[in-house]
Amino acid sequence: MSFPRAIPLIFSLLAVLSACRLAAQPTGAKSATASDAYAGSNACRTCHPNVALQFFRNPHNKTGVLANTPVDKAGCEGCHGPGKKHVDTKGGKDSIGAFSQMTPGQALDACLRCHSKDQNRANIRLSNHTQANVVCTSCHSIHQPESNRSLLSKRQADVCYGCHNDVRAQFSLPSKHRVNEGFMTCSDCHNPHGTNAATWKMGRRPHLVDTGLNNEQACMKCHVDKRGPFLYEHAAVRVDGCESCHSPHGSVNARLLKRPVILTVCLECHNGAGSFGRQADGVTTQSASHNMADPRYRNCTTCHVRIHGSNADRTFLR
Ligand code: HEC
Ligand code: HEC
Ligand code: HEC
Numbered sequence: 566m567s568f569p570r571a572i573p574l575i576f577s578l579l580a581v582l583s584a585c586r587l588a589a590q591p592t593g594a595k596s597a598t599a600s601d602a603y604a605g606s607n608a609c610r611t612c613h614p615n616v617a618l619q620f621f622r623n624p625h626n627k628t629g630v631l632a633n634t635p636v637d638k639a640g641c642e643g644c645h646g647p648g649k650k651h652v653d654t655k656g657g658k659d660s661i662g663a664f665s666q667m668t669p670g671q672a673l674d675a676c677l678r679c680h681s682k683d684q685n686r687a688n689i690r691l692s693n694h695t696q697a698n699v700v701c702t703s704c705h706s707i708h709q710p711e712s713n714r715s716l717l718s719k720r721q722a723d724v725c726y727g728c729h730n731d732v733r734a735q736f737s738l739p740s741k742h743r744v745n746e747g748f749m750t751c752s753d754c755h756n757p758h759g760t761n762a763a764t765w766k767m768g769r770r771p772h773l774v775d776t777g778l779n780n781e782q783a784c785m786k787c788h789v790d791k792r793g794p795f796l797y798e799h800a801a802v803r804v805d806g807c808e809s810c811h812s813p814h815g816s817v818n819a820r821l822l823k824r825p826v827i828l829t830v831c832l833e834c835h836n837g838a839g840s841f842g843r844q845a846d847g848v849t850t851q852s853a854s855h856n857m858a859d860p861r862y863r864n865c866t867t868c869h870v871r872i873h874g875s876n877a878d879r880t881f882l883r
């Protein structure tokens with residue numbers, strides 16, 4: 566019951582009763598007459614022709630044409646709630662589930678009435694978006710979508726830039742993923758509907774970053790050669806995640822690296838201050854074999870070429 570203001574208690578009772586009746590006659594239950602509170606989508610055409618006439622292209626039209634759809638989930642009234650009273654009183658915003666009058670929470674509930682089972686949105690109520698009152702209708706437009714696929718109000722990146730404008734500049738840096746050019750998009754890495762806490766990077770918030778197969782980082786969907794598993798893993802990649810060395814959106818540095826010179830990327834961890842490694846010394850590079858005064862040693866990946874993990878060498882030399 567998503568529209569409490571519009572539905573007198575009696576209709577709620579009626580709906581419950583009719584639901585029981587439907588359950589009792591499972592085959593071919595023509596539900597068009599199941600509740601007197603509903604007018605049916607045809608009744609809406611006369612007064613809302615603009616909305617009604619382009620609705621046949623909408624994926625939600627399905628619910629209106631399937632014969633066995635329960636009346637409270639069919640067509641216009643599937644979202645706007647029972648409309649008989651609205652029709653009888655010749656319209657008005659108070660007699661119908663009007664999204665313009667709903668709080669973000671009510672709009673969310675109206676959509677989740679049907680979409681809550683979708684696994685992709687299993688975590689929607691805990692997502693950063695929902696908690697900041699950014700709900701379905703902030704990104705989706707049912708009647709004026711940019712495209713009938715996914716029903717977004719604008720091209721996806723533009724929907725997101727509407728609120729995350731600072732991110733646009735990151736995708737214009739010299740080294741970048743080509744999102745602004747349209748080759749990929751935010752949802753290749755993010756799930757705007759919320760993510761489950763990942764088992765990698767456990768200590769940090771997941772930033773709505775999506776997970777790929779087997780709960781791995783979204784990056785692996787495309788960079789499959791980095792997936793492993795490798796005989797010799799680089800803990801930085803496997804545990805801390807790709808973002809410990811790369812800026813995922815874009816960077817002024819080559820290869821999306823966080824720092825201009827590779828050695829400074831490495832020395833962020835391999836500086837002797839950490840307590841990781843077999844000798845618990847942070848695996849410093851100040852050994853006799855690594856003479857930092859020798860410029861040859863500064864470009865670490867000329868020798869440690871398999872920096873993302875190796876099947877042949879414990880120090881990633883090949
Ligand atoms: C007799 C004409 C008439 C019929 C039939 C009718 N409406 Fe309306 N509807 C109106 C009027 C008038 C308004 C108020 C518009 C306003 O105040 O801007 C309205 C408002 C609405 C709104 C609120 C829009 C908003 O501001 O958010 C929705 C939703 C709506 N109608 C849906 C329906 C649906 C669904 C049906 C079919 C069950 C339907 N209407 C049938 C006349 C009608
Ligand atoms: C999937 C849910 C859904 C269905 C189905 C749906 N609507 Fe809507 N409707 C909305 C939402 C959400 C809004 C608020 C504006 C928006 O996001 O596009 C809205 C807005 C409206 C409005 C007011 C704004 C406008 O664009 O004029 C009217 C009138 C309306 N709907 C009528 C209808 C009619 C008639 C049908 C059936 C042909 C229908 N709706 C089917 C979700 C739905
Ligand atoms: C009455 C049940 C119902 C309600 C309420 C409902 N939807 Fe849907 N929605 C559906 C069905 C059924 C489909 C079609 C699914 C399919 O094609 O597999 C659909 C499809 C969609 C799609 C397109 C999916 C695609 O693959 O492109 C989007 C986006 C969507 N709904 C968003 C919303 C939003 C936002 C709301 C709330 C304003 C809403 N829905 C309310 C039943 C509903």
Ligand code: HEC
Pocket residue numbers: 673676677680683685686689694699700701702703704705715717721752757758
């Ligand atoms: C922050 C923006 C945002 C919010 C809030 C949002 N969505 Fe989406 N939604 C998207 C984007 C972007 C896509 C397209 C994903 C793609 O194309 O891969 C999408 C896709 C979908 C789809 C179709 C594809 C799929 O994942 O099954 C459905 C259905 C859907 N959304 C429903 C909803 C519902 C219901 C809500 C509210 C409970 C909601 N969305 C809230 C941005 C949003």
Ligand code: HEC
Pocket residue numbers: 722725726729732742744749750751752753754755772774808813814
């Ligand atoms: C290549 C994968 C990828 C793409 C594409 C991507 N993101 Fe991200 N984004 C990430 C990762 C990974 C993080 C987490 C960074 C971290 O933890 O340091 C992140 C963080 C964020 C953050 C929070 C941190 C910040 O920088 O403010 C926002 C907001 C964000 N992304 C928005 C977007 C938007 C909007 C788009 C599309 C225009 C987008 N992202 C596309 C991977 C991506």
Ligand code: HEC
Pocket residue numbers: 693694697699703704721724725726727728729751752755757770771772773774
């Ligand atoms: C209506 C405004 C709005 C829209 C549209 C929107 N967001 Fe957000 N987004 C927010 C708010 C508010 C937050 C929560 C505050 C915060 O953490 O920055 C947030 C949080 C996020 C975060 C987590 C940031 C963090 O620091 O953990 C990511 C990632 C993100 N949004 C990506 C997206 C993507 C991708 C889209 C497009 C599909 C999108 N947003 C659309 C307003 C919006």
Ligand code: HEC
Pocket residue numbers: 740741742743748749753754783784785786787788807808811813819820821822
């Ligand atoms: C949807 C596929 C896709 C996803 C997901 C993805 N990438 Fe990429 N990535 C690409 C493509 C394609 C390129 C090639 C650059 C271009 O577009 O010109 C690229 C380039 C890169 C580069 C630079 C390579 C070079 O030679 O300059 C790095 C580093 C990178 N990605 C890291 C990541 C990280 C880290 C993530 C996860 C946060 C990620 N990618 C997620 C497709 C993807």
Ligand code: HEC
Pocket residue numbers: 782784785788791799801802806807808809810811820822827830866867872873
């Ligand atoms: C320990 C730091 C570090 C981590 C963590 C890391 N990378 Fe890299 N990555 C590098 C360095 C350094 C280079 C540049 C190598 C060069 O130019 O010699 C690079 C280059 C790349 C390239 C372009 C060259 C190539 O090998 O294809 C891609 C793509 C890439 N990384 C993706 C990823 C992905 C995806 C992850 C997470 C699974 C990741 N990286 C994690 C340090 C790292």
Ligand code: HEC
Pocket residue numbers: 799800801805809810827830831832833834835841842843848865866869872879880881
């Ligand atoms: C985010 C922190 C971090 C960054 C950045 C980092 N590493 Fe590591 N590295 C580690 C950790 C943790 C280990 C695992 C030590 C262990 O075996 O317990 C490791 C292991 C190694 C090893 C194998 C050491 C051994 O004895 O098995 C090499 C070689 C190495 N890193 C080189 C590099 C290079 C080159 C870079 C820069 C491209 C780099 N690392 C960047 C954290 C990091």
Ligand code: HEC
Pocket residue numbers: 828831832835848849850852854855861862863864865866867868869880882
């Ligand atoms: C000229 C080739 C070369 C360059 C350049 C180089 N290394 Fe090495 N590195 C080696 C070799 C060979 C080993 C294995 C033998 C050893 O332990 O000295 C090694 C071992 C390591 C180890 C493991 C040490 C241990 O105690 O287990 C780490 C960590 C490491 N290098 C990090 C780096 C970092 C960080 C850089 C850049 C500042 C770098 N290396 C540059 C050749 C190189």
